[in-house]
Amino acid sequence: MRPGAALDVVELAAGVVLAGAVLALWRKDLRALISVLSLQGASLATLAAVLAVHDGDVGLGVVAGVVLVAKGLVIPGLLARVVRADPGSRETAPLVNVPASLVTAAILVVVSYLVAGRLTALFPNALTRLAPLGLATVLVGFFVLVTRRKAVSQIVGLLLVDNGVALVAFLLTAGVPLLVELGASLDVLLVVVVLQVLATTMRARFGHIDLDQLRELHD
Amino acid sequence: MLLLAIVCVPLAAGALAGALPWRRAVGWAMALANATVLGLGVVLAVQADHHRVAGGLDGALRADALSAFMVVVIGTISLLASIQSIRYLDAEIARGEHRARHASLYSLLVQVFVACMLAAVLAANLGALWVAVEATTIATTFLVGHRRSDKALEASWKYVLICSVGIALAFLGTVLVYFAAIHVSAHPTGASVLDWTSLMHASHRLDPGVVRLAMALLVLGYGTKVGLAPMHSWLPDAHSQAPAPISALMSGVLLTVAFYGLLRFKAIADGALGPGFTRTLLVIVGLASLLVAASLLLTQRDMKRMLAYHSIEHMGLIALGAAAGTTLAIAAVLLHILGHGLAKAVLFLASGEILLVEGTSEIDKVPALLARRPLLGGIFGFGLVALLGLPPFSLFVSELNMIRGELAVGLGWAAGLSLVAMAVIFAAVMAHGRHLLLGGQGATPSATSRLVGIPLVGGLAACAFFGLSAWPLQPLLDGAARVVVR
Numbered sequence: 001m002r003p004g005a006a007l008d009v010v011e012l013a014a015g016v017v018l019a020g021a022v023l024a025l026w027r028k029d030l031r032a033l034i035s036v037l038s039l040q041g042a043s044l045a046t047l048a049a050v051l052a053v054h055d056g057d058v059g060l061g062v063v064a065g066v067v068l069v070a071k072g073l074v075i076p077g078l079l080a081r082v083v084r085a086d087p088g089s090r091e092t093a094p095l096v097n098v099p100a101s102l103v104t105a106a107i108l109v110v111v112s113y114l115v116a117g118r119l120t121a122l123f124p125n126a127l128t129r130l131a132p133l134g135l136a137t138v139l140v141g142f143f144v145l146v147t148r149r150k151a152v153s154q155i156v157g158l159l160l161v162d163n164g165v166a167l168v169a170f171l172l173t174a175g176v177p178l179l180v181e182l183g184a185s186l187d188v189l190l191v192v193v194v195l196q197v198l199a200t201t202m203r204a205r206f207g208h209i210d211l212d213q214l215r216e217l218h219d
Numbered sequence: 220m221l222l223l224a225i226v227c228v229p230l231a232a233g234a235l236a237g238a239l240p241w242r243r244a245v246g247w248a249m250a251l252a253n254a255t256v257l258g259l260g261v262v263l264a265v266q267a268d269h270h271r272v273a274g275g276l277d278g279a280l281r282a283d284a285l286s287a288f289m290v291v292v293i294g295t296i297s298l299l300a301s302i303q304s305i306r307y308l309d310a311e312i313a314r315g316e317h318r319a320r321h322a323s324l325y326s327l328l329v330q331v332f333v334a335c336m337l338a339a340v341l342a343a344n345l346g347a348l349w350v351a352v353e354a355t356t357i358a359t360t361f362l363v364g365h366r367r368s369d370k371a372l373e374a375s376w377k378y379v380l381i382c383s384v385g386i387a388l389a390f391l392g393t394v395l396v397y398f399a400a401i402h403v404s405a406h407p408t409g410a411s412v413l414d415w416t417s418l419m420h421a422s423h424r425l426d427p428g429v430v431r432l433a434m435a436l437l438v439l440g441y442g443t444k445v446g447l448a449p450m451h452s453w454l455p456d457a458h459s460q461a462p463a464p465i466s467a468l469m470s471g472v473l474l475t476v477a478f479y480g481l482l483r484f485k486a487i488a489d490g491a492l493g494p495g496f497t498r499t500l501l502v503i504v505g506l507a508s509l510l511v512a513a514s515l516l517l518t519q520r521d522m523k524r525m526l527a528y529h530s531i532e533h534m535g536l537i538a539l540g541a542a543a544g545t546t547l548a549i550a551a552v553l554l555h556i557l558g559h560g561l562a563k564a565v566l567f568l569a570s571g572e573i574l575l576v577e578g579t580s581e582i583d584k585v586p587a588l589l590a591r592r593p594l595l596g597g598i599f600g601f602g603l604v605a606l607l608g609l610p611p612f613s614l615f616v617s618e619l620n621m622i623r624g625e626l627a628v629g630l631g632w633a634a635g636l637s638l639v640a641m642a643v644i645f646a647a648v649m650a651h652g653r654h655l656l657l658g659g660q661g662a663t664p665s666a667t668s669r670l671v672g673i674p675l676v677g678g679l680a681a682c683a684f685f686g687l688s689a690w691p692l693q694p695l696l697d698g699a700a701r702v703v704v705r
Contacts, residue, residue: 118428119395123402138391145384151376158383165391172398177413180346184390187353191383194360198376205369 006054007126010171013047016040017167018109018133021140021160025101028094033156034079040163041071044170051174059178066182067166070189075159078196082152085203095147105140112136119172127171134171137164151199155192162188222275222282225259225290226337228252229297233330241312241322246305249326253301253333257294263287264695274343281343281415284698285553289340289479292557295681296471296564297333300464302674303568304329307462310575325365325462332358332468336476346413348480349386349393352444355473356382363461363469374453374460381453385443389480392436396487399429415483422490430491437484438500444477446534448507455515458527459580463571466523470530471564475556478537482549485541486703494544494628501542502633508535509640516647522570522580525651526563529606532644533559539630539637540621548624549700551617554685554692558613561682562605565675569599572671582651586658594667596656598675603652605682607645612679613686 020036020043027033045068052060094101112135120128141160148154175181232252236245266273267284274281282290308322335358339351356379364375393413400412403424411417443450458466485497512532519525533555540552572595573588574580589596605612618641625634685692 115432118426118432119398122399122426122429138388142384145380154380158380158387161384161387165387165394168391169394173394173401176346176394176397177344180344180350180413183347183350184353187350187357190357191353191379194357194379195376198360198364198372198379202372202376205372 006050009050010047010127011130013043013050014130014133014167014171016043017163018137018140021137021144021164022102022105024144024156024160025105025140026098028098030083030150030152031080033153034076034083037079037156037159037163038072038076040160041067041073041076044163044166045072047167047170048175051170055174057174060175063175063178063181063185066185070185071159071163071166074189075192078192079152079155082196082199082203085200094149094153101143101147104143105136108139108143109136112139131168131171134164134167134169137161137167140164151195151202155195155199158195159188159192220275221259221263222273222280222341225256225263226280226334226341228255228259229330229333229337233327233334236326236330237323239323241308241319241326243305243309245323245326246301246308249304249330250298250301252330253294253297256333256337257291257298260287260290260294264291267698268694275341278411278414279343279347280338280341282341283702284695285479285482285700285702286340288553288557288695288699289476290337292475292560293333293336293340293472295557295678296468296560297329299561299564299568299674299678300467300471301329302670303467303571304464306575306668306670307464307571321365325362328358328362329465329468332362332473336472339476340479343415344411344413345396345415345418345480345483346393348483349390352389352441352477352480353383353386355476356386356444359461359465359469359473362465363457365462365465366460368460370456371460374456378453378457381450382444385440385450387440388436388443389440392433392440392484395429395433395436396425396484399425399433399491402426418487419490422487425487425491427492430488431496434484434488434492434497435500438481438497438504441477441481441484442504442538445474445481445538446508446531447504447538448511448531448535449504451508451511451531454531455524455527458530458567459521459523463523463567463574466526466571467564467567470527470567471560474530474534475537475560478534478541478556482541482552482703485544486705489544489705498542498544498628498630501538502630505535505538505542506633506636508532508538509637513640513643513647516644519651520581520583522573522582522585522651522655523567525582525648526566526570529644529648530559530563532640533563533606535640536618536621536637539625539633540617542633543621543624543628543630544704545624545627546697546700546704547627548621549704550693550696551620551624553696553699554613555617555621557692558605558617558682558685561678562602562612562614565598565678565682566602566606568671568675569595569602572667573599582655585655587656589656591664592667593664594672598672598679600652600656601679602675603648605679607648608641611683611686613682613684616686 020040048064112132116132145157264287267287335354342348360379446454516528608614
């Protein structure tokens with residue numbers, strides 16, 4: 001693969017991750033959110049694979065495979081099971097409406113570029129230049145988490161944050177050391193399993209998984 | 220070998236509990252395993268006293284005086300909690316709340332939880348530290364929800380979601396530290412770049428701008444697990460809904476294990492930036508936590524929620540002490556970690572016993588405890604005295620030394636504000652405590668189980684002993700403080 005093409009793929013993949021996060025703000029259908037996560041997982045895996053081939057890094061190749069299986073297939077699969085138990089459920093009333101959310105997302109992207117300037121300046125190259133995309137994904141994910149009320153949407157917010165962090169890690173340092181990366185992937189997978197079990201239990205117990213209606217614990 | 224044994228003993232005991240049907244003997248085996256961890260921790264601490272650094276598992280595990288001290292703290296609290304777990308599980312099974320299978324799962328998860336905390340403080344690599352801290356969240360979620368009530372379910376959801384987001388930010392911070400480090404490292408591709416020793420070695424050459432961003436994320440991220448404001452909102456729910464032994468472990472050690480991570484990163488950031496930047500961050504989150512605790516403690520009706528807000532207060536105090544950052548202040552922070560762990564574990568375990576025998580943990584519904592159950596009431600009363608930082612308990616000494624440290628570096632104003640918050644909390648807790656212990660009509664006294672009495676009195680006695688005597692802990696505390704002070 002010529003270097004230019006590799007870079008094109010990396011740029012496209014990074015762009016898709018952020019675009020996915022913005023799409024998650026726009027779509028209210030929970031199944032669409034899960035497809036977005038799947039797409040992000042595949043993009044991250046592609047990005048890691050391209051870097052692995054380019055650097056001849058076997059460990060990173062393994063990571064790419066793990067990311068594809070965990071973020072691209074298993075995690076979306078687990079979430080799909082939650083949604084299937086609750087057909088027709090949509091994110092009905094986000095705390096912030098869609099147009100305002102999209103404007104906020106635009107502001108968050110600008111903020112990321114301002115904050116990440118220092119990262120790019122330390123080691124300016126084609127990859128670190130893209131780091132603000134990952135940071136913006138983290139911020140948008142955080143925004144989804146605090147403004148959406150359905151259990152599945154909150155899990156999606158958490159995973160957007162996580163995918164953003166993974167994107168930054170791949171772009172800045174071609175991933176963290178292999179063992180740490182594998183440990184981190186396993187942890188994220190287990191967290192999603194735990195959340196899926198909790199969501200299923202809530203659905204069985206309360207007949208819904210709308211966190212607005214869970215307000216027993218407060219001060 | 221020693222380090223590997225420390226992590227594996229609780230795991231092996233957990234596997235045993237998972238495989239066997241639950242009975243009392245299995246519970247005692249868990250307690251024995253945790254006592255072994257404490258014993259090995261003391262051996263490690265004695266070695267570390269002689270400036271030896273232990274390694275294990277091909278360099279993946281590493282223990283200096285700071286790690287050794289944390290192993291001792293984890294061993295102590297988990298020993299107390301595992302003895303009380305026997306009583307909790309017995310009672311739950313007797314009442315038909317749980318089947319024996321749930322008790323086995325509970326024991327397994329508790330031991331995995333303890334092993335994860337031990338792995339966190341013994342990890343040589345700061346990335347591995349992150350993995351272990353995140354794993355504690357996973358192991359504890361189902362323990363928080365062990366009561367299977369609606370409230371417990373809601374509390375577990377909040378707990379796992381908020382802590383996972385926080386810890387994801389801490390991971391981003393770790394990635395940024397790694398990014399800064401590989402540009403100054405001689406071997407930029409090795410996994411050892413994130414090792415504590417190589418990071419400390421390279422810290423003064425790290426790019427200040429990147430480290431500043433990383434440290435802000437780390438304080439926010441690990442701060443979530445510590446229960447520091449503004450990411451503390453999971454803590455009162457999780458600690459009040461979890462079974463008492465779990466609350467004791469979470470409040471007594473899990474919070475401070477996360478703080479241990481912050482102490483390590485603070486040392487690295489201080490090398491790159493000087494002490495000023497991290498100090499500012501810690502003062503902000505510390506004072507915010509004290510404010511939250513002081514304003515919300517007043518209105519609490521449930522004793523476990525009251526104790527949970529008390530944890531936020533003490534984490535705030537520890538953050539201020541760490542902000543001062545002198546050897547004296549850090550040694551005091553570490554003593555406070557131990558003293559708070561002991562006192563808070565004793566109080567949570569006592570409140571679990573109160574819930575068991577009185578059927579409620581609401582303060583209004585349990586008056587005159589001292590007259591009706593002298594031993595249990597006495598333990599709760601002395602526990603509150605310890606927690607409020609009164610002599611002879613060690614929290615008095617450590618709070619005093621933290622304030623001395625803060626005055627020495629010009630943080631007198633922050634120390635003053637913290638004293639105001641502590642005074643408000645003192646008044647609130649005294650009002651609650653007076654009703655609980657003395658209020659209402661007395662009745663015939665009844666005895667308290669020895670299984671409860673002996674460990675809890677032992678915990679309080681240890682807390683008082685460390686308040687009165689510098690021996691044998693002081694050399695270890697000083698050695699541990701010097702690890703993270705430049």
